[in-house]
Amino acid sequence: MENVIEIKNVHKSFEGFQLKDLTLTVKKGFVTGFIGGNGVGKSTTIKLIMNLLQPDSGTISVFGLNYKEHEKEIKQRIGFVYDENVFYDHLSLAEMKEIVKRSYVNWDDQLFNDYVKIFNLPLTKKIKSFSKGMMMKASLSIALSHHAELIIMDEPTSGLDPIFRRELLDILHQLMQDGNKTIFFSTHITTDLDTIADYITFIHQGEHIFTKELYQIEEEYAIVKGGLDLLDRETEKEFISIRKSNYGFEALTANKVRTEEVFGEMVLIEKPTLEDIMYYTKKGAEQYVQFNT
C-alpha cells in the first residue's frame, strides 16, 4: 500500500517539549484521524509535514518527495486547513480568494463558489468580522478548491456546531469517493472519527503510540471490569492502566484475546472508545513516570 506521508525518526525539541524519534506513515486513499491529548505534539507534527517547521533530525517525505527539492510541487497537491486564522483579515473572502488562487495551477472558481454556497459564507464582508465557525468554513472552502490529492487539517471541527460538523464529515466522505484522495486530520472530537476514519494515529507526549485500522483497535483493545480480588502483581501486568474503586476495577488491555484467556468469565469485557484508549494510556504513562523516578 502506498504511503502519501512518511515521517522517519524525526526529533524536534522546544523548551520543555520533545517529539521523540517519530516514525509514522499515512496511507494513500484513506482517512486517518490524528489523536492525542493537549500539548502532545499534534500541531507540531502537522507543521513539520507542511514544512512550516523543520525537524532537528530525521526525514519527512510527502508523495515520495522531499521539501528541499520539491516544495512547490508538494504544496500544489495539498489542501491545508489550520486551526488559526491564516487570512489577511482586513480583506473580504472574495479578495482573499483572488490572492490565494494565484498560487494554485488547478484552482477551480466554480468549486470555490459551490463551497461558499454550501457553507453560506458572505463573499464581500471583511474576514475580521467572521465568527470562529465561519473562519473555519472559509479555510475549508479555500483548501478544497484546487483539487488537492491530500487534505491535511488541524482541528477542522473545533468551533463548529454539531450540525455543521456532521455536514463537514459528509463533505469529506464525498471527497473520498473519488478514490485518489487522502485525508489526515487531528481532532479532539474522537466520536467524529467513528464515522469517517479508516486509520487512527495516536501520539502521546511526543511519541507515536500506534497507527492502526479502526477495526483492528476494536479487535485488540478492550475495557475490562471485575472485582479487586482478581488483581495481583501478575494479573495487573495485563493492563495499560487500571482504575480501582471500592467496588472493583476497570482497566484497558491492548491484548483482548489474552485477557479473555487469563480472566475467562470472571470479568466483563467491553468495547473501548478512542477516549478510553487516550485516557488509560495517559494514566499508564503517568504511573510509569511515578514508578521510575
Ligand SMILES: Nc1ncnc2c1ncn2[C@@H]1O[C@H](COP(=O)(O)OP(=O)(O)OP(=O)(O)O)[C@@H](O)[C@H]1O
Ligand atoms: N514554536 C514553539 N516554540 C516553543 N514551544 C512550542 C512551539 N510550538 C509548540 N510548542 C510546544 O510544544 C508542545 C506541543 O504543542 P502542539 O501544539 O504540537 O500540541 P498539540 O498536540 O497540537 O496540542 P493541542 O491539542 O492542545 O492543540 C507544547 O508544549 C507547546 O507549548
